[in-house]
Amino acid sequence: MxxxxxxxxxxxxxxxxxxxxxxxxxxxxxxxxxxxxxxDAAEIIIVDISTSMGVDKMNAARQGAxxxxxxxxxxxWFGIIAGNERAxxxxxxxxxxxxxxxxxxxxxxxxxxxxxxxxxxAIGTWLHLASATFDQVPSATQRHAILLTDGQNQSETPExxxxxIAAAEGRFQCDCRGVGADWQVAELRSIATALLGTxxxxxxxxxxxxxxxxxxxxxxxxxVASAALRLWTPxxxxxxFVRQVAPTLEELTGRRTEINPLTGDYPTGSWGDExxxxxxxxxxxxxxxxxxxxxxxxxxVVGADVMSAGLVKAIWSDDATLTTRINAxxxxxxxxxxxxxxxxxxLAAKAAGDDATATTKLGRAVQLxxxxxxxxxxxxxxKVVDIDDPDTGTVRLKRQVDKLDxxxxxxxxxxxxxxxx
Amino acid sequence: xxxxxxxxxxxxxxxxxxxxxxxxxRCPSCGEVVVPGDQFCEGCGxxxxxxxxxxxxxxxxxARTAQVQPAARxxxxxxxxxxxxxxxxxxxxxxxxxxxxxxxxxxxxxVSERDHFSEQPAPWVAAVCDKGIRHHRNEDAVALSxxxxxxxxxxxxxxxxxxSSVDSDLASLSAARAARDVLSGPRxxxxxxxxxxxxxxxxxxxxxxxxxxxxxxxxxxxxxASTPTAxxxxxxxxxxxxxxxxxxxPVIVVGxxxxxxxxWLGDAGAAVALTQDDSWAADQIGRGVPRSVxxxxxxxxxxxxxxxxxxxxATPTIVSWQPDGPGWLLVCSDGLWNxxxxxxxxxxxxxxxxxxxxxxVELAGSLVAWxxxxxxxxxxxxxxxxxxxxxxxxxxxxxxATAIPTGAAPGTQP
Numbered sequence: 001m002x003x004x005x006x007x008x009x010x011x012x013x014x015x016x017x018x019x020x021x022x023x024x025x026x027x028x029x030x031x032x033x034x035x036x037x038x039x040d041a042a043e044i045i046i047v048d049i050s051t052s053m054g055v056d057k058m059n060a061a062r063q064g065a066x067x068x069x070x071x072x073x074x075x076x077w078f079g080i081i082a083g084n085e086r087a088x089x090x091x092x093x094x095x096x097x098x099x100x101x102x103x104x105x106x107x108x109x110x111x112x113x114x115x116x117x118x119x120x121x122a123i124g125t126w127l128h129l130a131s132a133t134f135d136q137v138p139s140a141t142q143r144h145a146i147l148l149t150d151g152q153n154q155s156e157t158p159e160x161x162x163x164x165i166a167a168a169e170g171r172f173q174c175d176c177r178g179v180g181a182d183w184q185v186a187e188l189r190s191i192a193t194a195l196l197g198t199x200x201x202x203x204x205x206x207x208x209x210x211x212x213x214x215x216x217x218x219x220x221x222x223x224v225a226s227a228a229l230r231l232w233t234p235x236x237x238x239x240x241f242v243r244q245v246a247p248t249l250e251e252l253t254g255r256r257t258e259i260n261p262l263t264g265d266y267p268t269g270s271w272g273d274e275x276x277x278x279x280x281x282x283x284x285x286x287x288x289x290x291x292x293x294x295x296x297x298x299x300x301v302v303g304a305d306v307m308s309a310g311l312v313k314a315i316w317s318d319d320a321t322l323t324t325r326i327n328a329x330x331x332x333x334x335x336x337x338x339x340x341x342x343x344x345x346x347l348a349a350k351a352a353g354d355d356a357t358a359t360t361k362l363g364r365a366v367q368l369x370x371x372x373x374x375x376x377x378x379x380x381x382x383k384v385v386d387i388d389d390p391d392t393g394t395v396r397l398k399r400q401v402d403k404l405d406x407x408x409x410x411x412x413x414x415x416x417x418x419x420x421x
Numbered sequence: 422x423x424x425x426x427x428x429x430x431x432x433x434x435x436x437x438x439x440x441x442x443x444x445x446x447r448c449p450s451c452g453e454v455v456v457p458g459d460q461f462c463e464g465c466g467x468x469x470x471x472x473x474x475x476x477x478x479x480x481x482x483x484a485r486t487a488q489v490q491p492a493a494r495x496x497x498x499x500x501x502x503x504x505x506x507x508x509x510x511x512x513x514x515x516x517x518x519x520x521x522x523x524x525x526x527x528x529x530x531x532v533s534e535r536d537h538f539s540e541q542p543a544p545w546v547a548a549v550c551d552k553g554i555r556h557h558r559n560e561d562a563v564a565l566s567x568x569x570x571x572x573x574x575x576x577x578x579x580x581x582x583x584x585s586s587v588d589s590d591l592a593s594l595s596a597a598r599a600a601r602d603v604l605s606g607p608r609x610x611x612x613x614x615x616x617x618x619x620x621x622x623x624x625x626x627x628x629x630x631x632x633x634x635x636x637x638x639x640x641x642x643x644x645x646a647s648t649p650t651a652x653x654x655x656x657x658x659x660x661x662x663x664x665x666x667x668x669x670x671p672v673i674v675v676g677x678x679x680x681x682x683x684x685w686l687g688d689a690g691a692a693v694a695l696t697q698d699d700s701w702a703a704d705q706i707g708r709g710v711p712r713s714v715x716x717x718x719x720x721x722x723x724x725x726x727x728x729x730x731x732x733x734x735a736t737p738t739i740v741s742w743q744p745d746g747p748g749w750l751l752v753c754s755d756g757l758w759n760x761x762x763x764x765x766x767x768x769x770x771x772x773x774x775x776x777x778x779x780x781x782v783e784l785a786g787s788l789v790a791w792x793x794x795x796x797x798x799x800x801x802x803x804x805x806x807x808x809x810x811x812x813x814x815x816x817x818x819x820x821x822a823t824a825i826p827t828g829a830a831p832g833t834q835p
Contacts, residue, residue, distance in 0.1 A: 234528035235514075262526070284528075290555045294528030297521070311521060315557050 002032045002224045002271070004300040004307035009329035012313040013322040017286045020240065021295040023312040024329040025229075028275040033223030035076060035142055035270075038302075042077035042097060042140035043219060044130050044172075045069070047112075048149040050084045050121045057150050057179055058117050060205035064212035065112045068146060071216035072100045077137050080108055083126035084119030085155035095132045097140075120155035123147070123191070124164030131171050142225035142270055143172035146215055147191065148208075151182045161187070169194045173269045175215055177202050178411075181403040185410040193250060196269035201411045203404050221272040224302060228257075228265040232297040233282050235262060240281035242266055245333040247276065249340050249414040265301060277418070279333050280312065289318050329419045332372055336416040339368040339377060343413040347384075347406060350397065359385075359397055367393030374417045380409040535559045535590070539782055543567035546575045547781035548804035551789045553756055554797030560584060560661075561754050561800035562593035564601035575668040576604035577804040579681050580631065581754040583660040583727060592638045592659035596631035596728055600665050603627040613672055613743075621739045624665050624676035631663055632728040632735040660729030663737065664696060666752050668806050673750055676737030679724045680755055681802075684764050687748035692768035695740050699726035722755070747809045749775075749784075756801030757792050781805040 010023035035041040045068050047061050065080065072078050078100055080091040091111040092098045126147065134143045153161055168174075174195035176188040179202040192199040202208050229252070233239055244250040256264035268276070282295045296312035317323055346361030362385050369377040370390040381387070383405035385395040509532070511518055516526030523530055536559050541547040546567040552559035560582030567575035580597040582589025604627050609619030638659045662679025673695070675683045680698040685691060697703055702721035706712050715721060728735050749771060761767050774787040785803040792801045 234524075235526050237528075288554075290553075290557050292530045292557045294521075294523035294530070297519075297523075309521070311523070317557070318555065 002038075002302070002307075003030050004028070004227070004302075005030075006298060006300060006308040006310040008298070008310040008312055009327050010312060011322075011325045011327045011330070012315050013317045013319070013325070014286070014314055015320070015323040016289055016316060016318060018314075018316065018323070019283050019286050020281060021284060021312060021314045022279070022281045022327070022330045022334075023296070023298075023310075024245065024327070024333055025278045025280060025298045025310050025312075026275060026329075027229075027278065027300055027308070029224060029227075029271040030273050031223075032221070032272045032274075034073060035144075035220045035222050036073065037223035038225050039141035040077060040137065040139045041142040041225070042079075042134055042137055042144070042172075043072055043216070044079050044081055044097075044133060044145040046081045046083055046087075046126050046130060046145055046147040047115065048084070048121065048151070049082045049115055049117050050119055050149075050151060051117050052121075052151045052182065053117045056205045057208075058115065060179070060208040061148055062112050062115055064148070064208040066109045067209045068212040068216040069105060069108050069112070071213055071220060072105075073220050074100050074102075076100050076220075077140050078104075078108070079133050080111060081126060081129055081133070082115055083121075083123065083129075083149075085122045085125070086119075087126040087129035089129065089133060090115070095129060096136050097133060121149065121151050121153055122156035122160075123149060123153050123187070124156050124161045127164045127168045127174075127191070130174075131168050134172050142222070144219050144222075144270065145172055145174045146212065146219075147174055147176045147188075148179065148212075149176075149183055149188070150179045152184050153187050162190075165191055165194045170267065173197050175199075175219075177208075177211060177215075178407075179205055179208055181407060185407055189411075189414075196250075196267060198248060199411055201404070201407050203408070218272065219270075222270040224271040226302070227268050227271055227307070228301045229268050229278060230259065230263060230265050230299045230301045230306070231256075231280065232263045232299075234284065234294060236285055237295065238283040239264075240283055241279070242281075243279050243337070244268070245277045245279045245336060246416045246418050249337060249416055252278075268300075277329070277333065279330065279337070282312065284314055287314075287316055289316050291316050332419045333416065335368050335372045336374070339365055339372065339374065340413045340416075342368060343377070343381075343409060347410050350406075355397055359395060362397070363393035363395040365393075366390050366395050372417065376412065376415070376417070377409075380405070380412055384409055533559075535594075539786070540565045541782050543569045543571075543575070545571040545781065545807040546577065546805070547785055548577065548579075548752075548802065549782065549785040549789045550802045551756075551793070551797075551800065553800045554793055556584065556800055558590055559800050560590040560593055561756065561802040562590070562597040562661075563802050563804050564594075564597040565804060566601055566605040567806070572668065572808050573670065574608060575806045576601055576665065577667075577683075577750070577752045577806060578604070578627070578631075578663075578665045579752050579754055579802050579804055580664075580728070581662040581679065581681050581756075581800065581802070583662075583724070583729075587659060588638050589659045589661055589729075592635040592729060593661040595634040595638065596661055596663065599634045600627035600631040600663070603630045604665060604667055608669065616669060617672060617674060617741050620667050620669060620672075620674040621676075621741075624667065624674060624737055624739060627665050628663055628676055628678060628728070628735055628737040632732065635659055635661055635728040636730045658730035660727045660732065662724065662754070663728050663735075664752055665737070666695075666750055666804075666806075668750060668808060671743055673742040673744065673808070674739065675742070675752075676739045678732075678735055678737050679727045680722065682753055682755075682758055684751045684753075684767055685742055685744060685748060686751055686764070686768040686771055687744065687746050688772075689746060691745070691748070692764040693742070694764045695742055697738065698724075699738075700724050744808055747807075749781075750806040750808060752802075752804040753788075754800065754802040756797075756799035757788060757803055759799060760792055760795040781807055 005028045007026045008023050045065050047065050077097040079097040082088050082090045091108045098104045130145050175197040176192045176199045178188050188199045241253045252266040258264050284295050293314045295314045299309040300307040342361045342365035346358045350358035366381050366387055384401050388394040511524035511529055512532050513529035514527040516524045518531045519525045536552040539549045542565050548563040550561050550563045562580045564578045578597045578600045580593040582593035609616045662681040664677040664681040666675045666683045675695045677696040680700045683695040685693045701723040702715040705715035726734050761770050775784050785805050788803045789801050
């Protein structure tokens with residue numbers, strides 16, 4: 001039986017007239033069990049077969065897909081989709097799924113072995129087919145896909161792509177991988193964000209199989225099909241934002257489903273045994289010194305069950321030693337969010353030829369990475385800028401930058417480090 | 422559902438017996454024997470007044486783990502008896518209070534019994550304890566016991582939790598009660614001099630028992646392993662002041678550590694501060710610095726002695742007093758005397774509220790309300806015992822406060 005625990009980190013003391021309450025809520029799930037523990041699970045592997053894949057990448061993709069199939073537990077529903085400017089269900093054929101067992105496993109691998117490259121790329125069509133395929137198994141409450149591409153979404157309009165993503169939202173979760181340097185980070189990120197998944201770069205085709213194996217193994221360890229973060233705030237207050245801040249940054253503010261006028265749910269997708277942090281900010285009306293007020297109740301909800309709860313408080317005080325402290329977790333993740341923005345804005349400016357803005361933004365990123373102890377981000381930034389002084393954020397853009405290094409920095413920008421405990 | 426009859430809680434102990442121990446009153450929540458007159462169960466903190474609030478706010482501090490049923494902090498006055506459906510509606514908006522102790526609509530905390538409570542173990546002895554206006558928690562505590570016959574026996578203990586230390590509200594309440602229990606034991610007999618010595622020793626024991634409680638309060642709750650290390654500071658262990666005053670027939674004996682005070686306010690004439698503060702300002706004045714200069718300094722109120730784990734010295738300073746006329750024994754925390762420090766001024770203030778034969782509960786309540794009107798900067802405790810006149814003279818009645826040597830150099834106290 002899965003258990004959730006919620007811990008709240010905050011400085012609850014506000015100065016006279018203070019209104020904004022920030023808290024980091026750390027949620028830990030344990031005893032989640034394997035996929036399919038709480039109802040049927042379903043997996044789809046989506047492989048790009050466009051011509052640009054070429055021999056090496058296609059070999060790697062076939063191998064990766066087979067390795068992923070091997071990770072899927074017996075009894076889990078599954079299907080394989082091949083995609084170019086349209087999508088085709090290559091196993092079991094038609095828009096259908098079958099349960100994994102030794103014979104379907106072997107048959108699927110045979111179908112994968114027969115994949116050949118052809119055509120362009122219209123990822124939206126792949127998402128549409130995946131949704132339709134999942135719909136064939138209404139009993140599958142846990143729905144997950146792995147999507148692999150190597151190139152840009154050239155065979156459909158941006159509007160069609162966006163519409164396909166919107167149509168798929170809430171219907172399945174999707175982890176996206178881009179192999180090589182020719183795909184658009186922003187395109188895959190928009191899918192991963194909407195479909196509550198991760199996005200990552202596979203620099204070399206030979207690394208693909210290992211990555212897919214890890215991805216599918218992780219999916220199989222998620223025994224909680226779907227959980228939501230429930231937020232109650234008092235009458236008269238505003239929710240400033242709700243975002244996941246660890247292990248990756250995800251903006252959740254706009255994804256609220258109202259439960260009642262004071263309470264809303266934010267989707268968090270499936271859970272294995274893991275821990276995630278959320279940053280919640282609420283604005284309340286100020287009360288007199290000495291008063292106390294609950295600014296938020298944060299709870300984890302699975303189906304109809306409230307699994308855990310945390311309280312976010314506000315206490316007004318005239319003691320400056322209390323009110324001027326910033327909670328370490330809140331400060332850390334505020335810095336990490338700013339770091340991600342600085343990296344993404346800097347790279348976008350560089351791509352648009354605005355070197356001045358790029359230098360400023362990436363310099364700020366270097367400064368923040370140093371402050372928050374994010375060594376991984378610093379190492380990736382070093383591949384794109386020469387660092388003169390990390391404390392002041394003085395940097396120079398490198399003349400020659402490997403595109404893969406830039407993309408690695410971009411995809412990793414939403415991965416956060418945790419506060420050391 | 423509380424099956425405790427509220428009238429049983431406030432009934433005085435059987436005449437002639439020391440208060441408490443023989444009573445059959447039990448806490449409806451945990452079953453521990455409780456002292457009649459207590460508002461909270463010492464074992465679990467549940468309110469002993471009918472119609473208890475429920476919901477304990479989760480532990481304070483920077484990191485809290487809240488399961489769906491947060492654990493109650495003892496003596497917070499709000500460990501919900503499971504069937505207590507008669508929760509009071511939210512004082513701010515009238516909405517329902519949730520199990521976690523906050524309103525479901527506006528988030529205001531349920532009013533804790535600890536925020537304002539009174540005790541009256543006998544008609545002539547009472548105390549009122551109040552959160553004040555500026556503090557969000559009441560860290561003052563008071564514990565009383567008394568025999569019903571006016572002027573026969575009473576023990577008044579006030580402890581003021583030091584705000585900068587963690588869980589000092591738990592420390593002050595358990596300390597005050599432990600001290601009161603020691604003072605409520607068998608009374609010494611013999612002549613006045615013998616009884617003064619015996620009470621001096623007993624009050625010292627009471628302070629030691631109180632100190633043991635303060636030291637024992639678990640201060641680790643808020644500095645849990647889940648606090649990010651960048652956040653860990655050295656949190657002060659819980660601490661509180663201590664003043665205990667005993668009325669035993671013609672004599673009053675007082676022991677104190679810190680800056681909570683006892684005064685004798687006679688109906689006609691003598692108005693005396695019985696205690697001396699253990700504070701920076703008092704130290705300075707003792708060295709000759711003018712009072713106005715010493716009391717104006719920002720360090721004036723820093724206390725130099727207290728009860729608690731890091732206390733330099735928890736031995737109370739003992740004084741005795743034998744009134745030569747009727748009057749009031751007043752024991753209070755600095756929430757009151759900060760607004761009215763001189764004994765003569767305090768006597769005038771008290772007399773302005775006290776018609777002849779005043780009820781000490783009402784009088785204490787008036788003084789507390791007055792302190793709140795002045796700003797309520799701190800928690801306020803006022804304990805009063807009405808002493809109507811000296812017993813027939815038995816030898817060395819002096820009418821003056823005399824220090825009983827406690828092993829310290831004689832003559833160090835006025």
